[in-house]
Amino acid sequence: MDNITLKEAQQQVDIWIKTYGVRYFNELTNMAILTEEVGELARIIARTYGEQSFKESDKNRDLGDEMADVLWILLCLANQTGVDLTAAFHKNMEKKTSRDKKRHQNNQKINNYE
Numbered sequence: 001m002d003n004i005t006l007k008e009a010q011q012q013v014d015i016w017i018k019t020y021g022v023r024y025f026n027e028l029t030n031m032a033i034l035t036e037e038v039g040e041l042a043r044i045i046a047r048t049y050g051e052q053s054f055k056e057s058d059k060n061r062d063l064g065d066e067m068a069d070v071l072w073i074l075l076c077l078a079n080q081t082g083v084d085l086t087a088a089f090h091k092n093m094e095k096k097t098s099r100d101k102k103r104h105q106n107n108q109k110i111n112n113y114e
Contacts, residue, residue, distance in 0.1 A: 048063065
């Protein structure tokens, strides 16, 4: 299970939900959960790479696990709303490349960063 496609991840989440989770939470609930999970990820990043210090309750949090929580709920939302994340990702990469292929290379703010 080292290599997994987005399609396979979406399928695995769907199978898990139908096997163990009874059903998907509704889309609005999952959006709220996504927001909560992103907040937990932000908290760990702020304490690991930012200027905030760790609280005792933060010390055993795993950055990868927090990212996986965000991915999980995003996969749930994609399944519920009929979004093929593989197709959406490819389309988004094309958009970004078309729009930004020179933008960042010409950005003095990031090219002169020390």
